[in-house]
Amino acid sequence: MRELTFTAAAREALAEEMARDPSIFVVGEGVGERGGNFNTTTGLYELYGPMRLRDTPIVERGFIGMCTGAAMTGTRPVVDFMFVDFILDAMGELINQVAKIQYMSSGRLKMPLVLRGSIGISGASATHHSGSYFPMFVNIPGFRVVVPTNAYDAKGLFKTALRGDDPVIFLEHKALLNAKAQVPEEEYFIPFGQAAIAREGTMATVVAVGSMVRRVLEACDALASEGISIEVIDPRTLAPLDIPTILQSVHKTGRLLIVDETFAPCGIGAEIAAQVTAQGFDDLDAPIQRLNGVYTPTPYSPPLEAAVVPNTTQILQAIRDLLAE
Numbered sequence: 222m223r224e225l226t227f228t229a230a231a232r233e234a235l236a237e238e239m240a241r242d243p244s245i246f247v248v249g250e251g252v253g254e255r256g257g258n259f260n261t262t263t264g265l266y267e268l269y270g271p272m273r274l275r276d277t278p279i280v281e282r283g284f285i286g287m288c289t290g291a292a293m294t295g296t297r298p299v300v301d302f303m304f305v306d307f308i309l310d311a312m313g314e315l316i317n318q319v320a321k322i323q324y325m326s327s328g329r330l331k332m333p334l335v336l337r338g339s340i341g342i343s344g345a346s347a348t349h350h351s352g353s354y355f356p357m358f359v360n361i362p363g364f365r366v367v368v369p370t371n372a373y374d375a376k377g378l379f380k381t382a383l384r385g386d387d388p389v390i391f392l393e394h395k396a397l398l399n400a401k402a403q404v405p406e407e408e409y410f411i412p413f414g415q416a417a418i419a420r421e422g423t424m425a426t427v428v429a430v431g432s433m434v435r436r437v438l439e440a441c442d443a444l445a446s447e448g449i450s451i452e453v454i455d456p457r458t459l460a461p462l463d464i465p466t467i468l469q470s471v472h473k474t475g476r477l478l479i480v481d482e483t484f485a486p487c488g489i490g491a492e493i494a495a496q497v498t499a500q501g502f503d504d505l506d507a508p509i510q511r512l513n514g515v516y517t518p519t520p521y522s523p524p525l526e527a528a529v530v531p532n533t534t535q536i537l538q539a540i541r542d543l544l545a546e
Contacts, residue, residue, distance in 0.1 A: 223404060224403055225402070226399050226401050227371065227400055230373070230375045231369075232263065234376040237408070238383040239268075239273065245298075246274070247273065259393075281302060293331075297335075300337070300338075305354055306354075309352075321363055334389070335389045338392070342526060346395065346519075347519060353392065355489065356484075359459050364388055365390065367382060367389060367390065368458070369391075370397060372400065372402035374411060375393070400435070411457070416457055418453070422451040423452070427536075430480070437453050440540065454466060454467055476505070478540060480531055497509060
């Protein structure tokens with residue numbers, strides 16, 4: 222298999238689906254001739270022109286509202302919002318229209334709308350360009366929330382998103398965009414709600430979200446040299462969330478740590494911990510632990526930025542503390 226970056230794999234998925242389905246079009250700031258802020262549409266403008274690669278003004282609520290109507294009438298819009306922070310201006314449209322229209326129409330109207338863009342703390346992007354916010358979207362019935370962590374998953378999950386009839390929030394962490402992985406040339410899809418076991422182990426389970434998967438795997442490599450065997454689970458999608466795979470792992474290991482860059486209060490880790498406690502309490506040999514980013518706006522200063530994100534040293538200590546319980 223060839224190796225592709227995360228961005229190239231997702232772009233290939235989009236190119237394949239646009240070639241197959243003429244009802245797919247992309248809107249966003251700079252998605253036309255410029256190819257997107259993160260090269261998400263590079264080369265597609267030359268193939269499909271301004272009718273299917275539509276540059277927009279800085280008016281997120283306007284073009285998300287436009288695409289909401291377009292999706293209801295049978296087309297398949299893709300909103301490239303650049304940074305997830307920007308679509309917060311359209312929360313009224315997203316919560317009251319995009320997420321609810323299929324329910325409100327008794328399924329007569331579909332909402333095949335994909336909203337994709339970058340998330341996360343990386344590159345001194347400061348507090349207006351470093352959010353993730355996926356706990357907010359997981360809290361709203363109707364959304365599919367997808368957080369791929371490698372190129373293989375990015376392509377397979379994006380193709381699933383582009384074929385579906387539900388609104389999908391497709392979130393791509395900035396720190397992962399240039400990371401490479403093997404990607405098959407043949408077509409494939411990854412179903413939503415199916416977590417990946419990124420590493421098998423026996424002594425504890427670590428559920429890592431987004432960019433934390435890579436850091437947790439680095440920590441587990443170090444622990445393996447000491448004979449410590451840790452299982453790592455990458456949820457891949459947060460809505461739907463694959464709780465059965467997490468429960469199966471906890472049944473085997475007896476311990477659970479959840480590592481997530483986003484804030485702890487009302488976070489995805491709290492939801493996972495609550496469900497495991499309710500459904501797998503008898504399998505636990507120690508209290509569930511969580512490791513989150515610092516509960517603060519993201520600093521611009523690179524050293525301060527690094528200080529608010531869980532690092533490998535902290536992950537190692539959290540795993541050691543869990544094993545010592």
